[in-house]
Amino acid sequence: MAYDHPPAEYRDQFEALVDLINTLIPKWLEYIRSAIDEENVDCVVFGCSNTSKSFQKLMDLVSAMINGENPTIDQQGIDAMLET
Numbered sequence: 001m002a003y004d005h006p007p008a009e010y011r012d013q014f015e016a017l018v019d020l021i022n023t024l025i026p027k028w029l030e031y032i033r034s035a036i037d038e039e040n041v042d043c044v045v046f047g048c049s050n051t052s053k054s055f056q057k058l059m060d061l062v063s064a065m066i067n068g069e070n071p072t073i074d075q076q077g078i079d080a081m082l083e084t
Contacts, residue, residue: 014065020078021058028055 003011028051035043061078063069 010065014062016075017058017062017065017078021055021062024054024058 006014028047032044032047032051035047058078
C-alpha cells in the first residue's frame with residue numbers, strides 16, 4: 001500500500017491534519033445542533049457557512065498533500081488558513 005511508503009515527515013503531517021479534521025467535525029456539528037435546538041437561525045446560517053468553508057479548506061489541503069502539491073504545513077499555517 002502506498003500509504004506505508006512516504007517519509008515519516010509527510011505521513012505525520014498528513015495524519016495530524018486528518019486528526020485535526022476528526023476533532024473539529026464533532027465540535028462544528030455540536031455548534032450547529034445547539035443553534036438549531038435554540039432556533040437561532042443566524043447562528044445556524046453562520047455555523048453552516050463557516051463550517052463548510054473551513055472544512056473545504058482543510059480538505060483542499062489534504063488533497064494537496066496526497067497529490068504532492070503542498071506536501072507539508074505546520075499548525076501555525078493551518079490556523080492562519082482557517083482564520084481567513
